[in-house]
Amino acid sequence: MIELKEENIEAVLEEAINTILPRNSRLVSITKKVESIDPLSFYDAAKQLRTERQYWSSTAEAYTLVGTGCAFEITAKKDRFETAEQEWNKLLNDAVSNNPYDVPGTGIVSIGGAAFDPEKEKTELWENFEPIRFTVPEFLLTEYEDELYYTVNIMVREDDHPRQLANELKEVEEQLFKEKVQTASDTHIVGRYEVSPDLWKQTVKEATEEIKQNKVEKIVLARELRLKLDREADSGNIIRKLLDTQPNSFIFSFERGKDCFIGATPERLVKIRQNNLFSTCLAGTAPRGKTEEEDARINYHLLHDPKNRGEHDFVVQMMKKAIENYCTDIDIPNEPVVYPLKNLQHLYTPVTARLKKGSTILDIIKNLHPTPALGGTPRKESVAFIREHELLDRGWYGAPVGWLDNKENGEFAVAIRSGLIQGDEASLFAGCGVVKDSDPEEEYEETDIKFLPMLSVLGGPE
Structure with a gap:
């Protein structure tokens, strides 16, 4: 150059x-x-x-x-x-x-x-x-x-x-750079359609059977919620509301033709600054409490729940394995902490390392994606199950989105808490980690919680 x-x-x-x-x-x-x-x-x-x-x-x-x-x-x-x-x-x-x-x-x-x-x-x-x-x-x-x-x-x-x-x-x-352009009005949800919820629950059951046969340890299954809005959605207005309601998140928007993929994800995949690597292990989810006391109880249960801790540990071990050939000075704490958002709270473990000479951010992304939090464990077998049995085309949902520059800086996040806006319609996506003891109804309720960040900014309940 x-x-x-x-x-x-x-x-x-x-x-x-x-x-x-x-x-x-x-x-x-x-x-x-x-x-x-x-x-x-x-x-x-x-x-x-x-x-x-x-x-x-x-x-x-x-x-x-x-x-x-x-x-x-x-x-x-x-x-x-x-x-x-x-x-x-x-x-x-x-x-x-x-x-x-x-x-x-x-x-x-x-x-x-x-x-x-x-x-x-x-x-x-x-x-x-x-x-x-x-x-x-x-x-x-x-x-x-x-x-x-x-x-x-x-x-x-x-x-x-x-x-x-x-x-x-x-x-x-x-x-x-001229004066501020008048912004569009807020949208309101006038119709919603859950894509095959009973069939989705049956797929969760099939995934637990697959796991019990020792073919795989964990499978992440996603589902789609289709919305009808009262007017064409404006991505700038949605971004404003996400900035107001989703602190400590990565807000993203990508327009392609008349479509816009947009969301607010708490999950960093990787960040590189002057060859220093920063990443995040984020897996294990619970709602926020309505009072401080209830929130503290949920926080404690999340931190000590075997299912959520096991799910989180999958991600931590995968992260270490994925970066060890490309990095030195890897530092991963032994215990997670709880990371609170407005609607949800997650188990969180930070990761730091030093990128080796000749390695790039795209090398890291290729090895990290998909993480156990979005695919499962082992990776190949869990993704094969998703490909064959999941009821939707995820597209860019659950995948890396971000940027890189000509000075080898960059940052990518995992595109969850997101939706695909198409005029006055939208598809929202949410997933959950299925293990051998997973209950289809409970997993269904967990995905309902994960729809909330996008539902609220499109005119639904907060």
Whole structure:
């Protein structure tokens, strides 16, 4: 990658264009610091460009990425993580970057995700979402440590005109940073349809029989809740409500065509900063209490419940095994703690390590996904059962979503507590870990609890 220090955008474009090989193109990335703007105002303004938008926020760290447009796209069907890595490196090799800031998520950033199981037959529900897709946004706003950075990414060719491109980019910038756009009204749920609940409970029973025959230790089964809304949902409005109601979560939104995959997940898969790895083991779930005393009782029971502790330990052991070939200085506490959210509480164990030279965040993701919290144990056998017996196409639900940049920073979460918005309809997804003693009714009730975060922001009960 070529680093340029020229401050004038037209001069940067001119130098990049003048050094392009005949009949080639290259990515030019230009980053600058900007005055204060609400990232969601930027997101709302981007809707007028009629391009796909991406949103990522780590609420606990006040870190936000908002992207719109597509300067470059990476997709793959086979060997998807390896192919994505190759295409990403190929893009960076000839790219030109003008970014004077050592800030994660600035410069050349790729935002996206992957399907839970690319071998599962794809349904019409997820027709707009590829097995893996990363987008380098044309226009990117980054909020980091109370500072804001604006990045333009543009593919240029030898016959492009620098001044014309600079003027066009300036016009878009003015549109994105103009006064706040009026937001849409809240939606209300006017209809709901549970997809085959009795058949789902029967599948849970079949999974327990599979486990009792010692073919597998744990299987995670998900189900779908289909909603009808009183109007077309606005993703910016949903993000606002998720930010208000789901602290300590990762808020994400990915538009594809007229569809939008959106949610607030508490489960980090992996974060890389300057080769330092941070991850999360999050498995074992209970509701919040209505009083402090009830909440404390539920907390205690969760922390001492054999089923939830066993489920959590599956994840901890898998995490250690998945990263040990790529990391040094691995630190995993012996005991979990309880991690409270607004509607739910989970067993939580943090993980830290040091990434080995030559290893990448996509290496880690490939080995971590799917975690026992979303697939089961052993991985191959549990996912095979899900593929054959589960009643839905998960699409991107339960899979990695996040971002990476050209300085080897990145962060991915597991896309749970999520929904696929399609105009005035939505599909919500929730899963539970089935073990040999699982009761279908209790597992059904657990998934009902997990629907609450998305139901509440779409106009349902809190």
